[in-house]
Amino acid sequence: EGIDLVKRFGGGGLLASPTIVHAVDSVSLSIRRGETFAIVGESGCGKSTLGRLLLRLIEPTAGDIRYEGRSILSLDPKEMRQLRRELQIIFQDPFASLNPRMTVGDIIGEPIWLHGLAKGSERRERIAELLRTVGLLPAHVDRYPHEFSGGQRQRIGVARALAGEPKLIIGDEPVSALDVSIQAQIINLLEDLKERFGLTLVIIAHDLAVIRHMSDRVAVMYLGEIVEFSTTDELFDNPLHPYTQALLTAIPVPSPVNRSPKPLLQGDVPSPTAPPSGCRFHTRCPHARPICKEQHPSLETAGDGRKVACHFWREIQNAGASALSASP
Numbered sequence: 001e002g003i004d005l006v007k008r009f010g011g012g013g014l015l016a017s018p019t020i021v022h023a024v025d026s027v028s029l030s031i032r033r034g035e036t037f038a039i040v041g042e043s044g045c046g047k048s049t050l051g052r053l054l055l056r057l058i059e060p061t062a063g064d065i066r067y068e069g070r071s072i073l074s075l076d077p078k079e080m081r082q083l084r085r086e087l088q089i090i091f092q093d094p095f096a097s098l099n100p101r102m103t104v105g106d107i108i109g110e111p112i113w114l115h116g117l118a119k120g121s122e123r124r125e126r127i128a129e130l131l132r133t134v135g136l137l138p139a140h141v142d143r144y145p146h147e148f149s150g151g152q153r154q155r156i157g158v159a160r161a162l163a164g165e166p167k168l169i170i171g172d173e174p175v176s177a178l179d180v181s182i183q184a185q186i187i188n189l190l191e192d193l194k195e196r197f198g199l200t201l202v203i204i205a206h207d208l209a210v211i212r213h214m215s216d217r218v219a220v221m222y223l224g225e226i227v228e229f230s231t232t233d234e235l236f237d238n239p240l241h242p243y244t245q246a247l248l249t250a251i252p253v254p255s256p257v258n259r260s261p262k263p264l265l266q267g268d269v270p271s272p273t274a275p276p277s278g279c280r281f282h283t284r285c286p287h288a289r290p291i292c293k294e295q296h297p298s299l300e301t302a303g304d305g306r307k308v309a310c311h312f313w314r315e316i317q318n319a320g321a322s323a324l325s326a327s328p
């Protein structure tokens with residue numbers, strides 16, 4: 001049986017804080033063991049909330065989260081500790097998420113101590129091994145986070161996540177605070193570690209370019225809802241939802257024919273506390289029609305394993321295809 005995370009929230013939305021009503025709404029997804037699963041969307045779309053719910057760092061007001069066939073809401077404290085060890089998270093800003101008063105050794109050693117994985121010299125050896133694993137040096141053990149570059153700090157965050165010997169790592173925008181050249185290094189590191197330790201990865205990102213080559217499947221979120229669900233290859237080849245299409249055109253393409261892509265996505269994300277009626281994307285959608293304001297599109301099956309929530313995805317797709325064949 002694989003890792004199986006399912007979340008279902010009926011009608012009213014959720015959440016821990018009354019100010020984030022609708023942060024994640026009626027989301028249901030399951031993640032397969034050993035895959036890299038991406039959750040993408042602009043900030044404010046509920047991606048991080050979803051990540052924290054998966055780890056039960058916040059509690060859903062309704063619904064369920066299933067891991068390896070069991071509801072995590074039914075776990076006793078001991079089982080919950082085990083789950084927190086198996087599911088680790090890496091945050092966007094490695095500086096904010098690392099205690100500045102703790103040495104690298106203490107930061108990485110804490111989960112080892114907390115979960116009783118190793119003691120004394122064995123623990124010190126394990127910390128040195130983790131530092132090497134993420135491309136740092138055992139000699140870094142007595143240094144403090146501020147002595148490192150952004151990329152190195154993220155490596156420390158990765159080492160800490162690995163220290164608990166996890167099965168699944170959630171990266172919440174793990175590279176978006178880093179320079180582009182450093183981003184690739186961290187992505188490569190995560191991919192290597194995934195292979196080496198048989199990890200499952202969940203990558204939360206606003207930038208489709210980041211997940212393009214690393215993820216197997218993608219959920220595109222808009223205002224707390226999944227609007228498209230697809231394998232990564234199919235999503236890039238043939239995006240079905242207008243929001244996904246807009247996100248894709250925002251990626252700069254080094255192509256002579258496509259020098260200045262038209263910005264399809266205008267305006268800010270509306271407030272999640274009062275999402276637009278009907279289709280939540282209607283205020284920004286270039287294909288919106290009157291019914292879009294009235295009726296909420298459900299997530300429907302659109303071919304093999306794909307899902308899309310748009311009243312007009314078929315028409316939009318056909319129009320796109322005929323425009324393509326009509327051009328010389």
Ligand code: SF4
Binds near residue numbers: 285
């Ligand atoms: Fe656009 Fe309407 Fe589809 Fe929503 S349902 S994405 S507004 S066309």
Ligand code: MG
Binds near residue numbers: 043173
């Ligand atoms: Mg976020």
